[in-house]
Amino acid sequence: MDFEATMRVPTTATEEEWANDVWDDENCCNYSADGKKLIEAYNFPERIKVRPGTEIICSEAFAFQDYMAEVKAGEEIPLEERVSYLEHIELPDSLLHIGAEAFCECGWMQRIKLPKNLETIGNLAFGGCWSLKQIAMPSKLVSIGEDAFSECLDLKKVRLNKGLKFLGSGAFFYCRSLEEINLPDGLEVIGQDIFDKCQKLKTIWVSAETKSRYSPLLPKSLRKKLRVI
Numbered sequence: 387m388d389f390e391a392t393m394r395v396p397t398t399a400t401e402e403e404w405a406n407d408v409w410d411d412e413n414c415c416n417y418s419a420d421g422k423k424l425i426e427a428y429n430f431p432e433r434i435k436v437r438p439g440t441e442i443i444c445s446e447a448f449a450f451q452d453y454m455a456e457v458k459a460g461e462e463i464p465l466e467e468r469v470s471y472l473e474h475i476e477l478p479d480s481l482l483h484i485g486a487e488a489f490c491e492c493g494w495m496q497r498i499k500l501p502k503n504l505e506t507i508g509n510l511a512f513g514g515c516w517s518l519k520q521i522a523m524p525s526k527l528v529s530i531g532e533d534a535f536s537e538c539l540d541l542k543k544v545r546l547n548k549g550l551k552f553l554g555s556g557a558f559f560y561c562r563s564l565e566e567i568n569l570p571d572g573l574e575v576i577g578q579d580i581f582d583k584c585q586k587l588k589t590i591w592v593s594a595e596t597k598s599r600y601s602p603l604l605p606k607s608l609r610k611k612l613r614v615i
Contacts, residue, residue: 397445397485397508399425410437415447429453432473432494440478445485445508448472448492468514469493477501484511486531493517496540500524507534509554516540523547530557532577539563546570555579562586568615571596576603591615 399407403418407425410417414430417423422441427434427448436443450470455463470492481501486508489495496517502524509531512518516539523530525547532554535541544558544567555577558564564584568591569576581587587608592600594614601609 395442395483395506397442397483397488399423399444430471432471434472434474435476436478436481438478439480441480442483443477443481443485443488446487446490447485448475448489449487450491450493450514470495479503482506484508486510487513490514497521500527502526505529507531509533510536513537523550525549528552530554532556533559536560543567548572551575553577553580556582558584560584565589566591568592569596569600573600576600581608587611589613 399418403423403425406419407416408419413434415427416425418425421437421439424436424440424443424447448470450468452463454471455467457463457467468491472492473494475498479501481504483506487510488508489512490510491514493514493516495515496519504524504527506529510533511531513533513536516537518538519540521544523546527547527550529552533556534554536556536559538561540563541561542563542565546568548570549572550570551572552575553573557580559579560583562585565586566589571593588611590608590611591613597612597614601612
């Protein structure tokens, strides 16, 4: 797998794809004509099934939008009202990329099964999914973007896959319930403040071979939480 090429895959629709999009009435989503991109979802139901053959969920597809809040037009939306409709989504094995903010502020979604062939998770893709309790990273995942799981307030334990290469800055920022996570051996990039404000974090698992390499990349307050697998 070409790591750099994978990181550069566009997760937005082109003008041509917008002009020739196909609407899925049951799930209130539109797709590119070739079925490879889920471009956008509007006024969608609580439960969604993404079509087989979809390779990309575009940026902000299921993210909170202002029309979802029960406030009058022009009024400021309170933080507690910023919640996307989505509660459950079924993703096909064909899915390779999740775009930036694709599920941002899906506050009612408690769990999601990431498909086995997924390669990248974009910036803020699951930011503000405060009810998300568990997440397993598939073996082919190579990149987790900046703030990808920030403010997932109920997330307690995360197991990162061996093939992960890139872990963006603030990836788990303010995951206040997070207690345990691992840093796999193959990481090539570890961003800053990946565990900032994770007050309950007790253990960061690493191998004996990588402890000396990863330790300088973490603030002093977290180095003492490193444990050898």
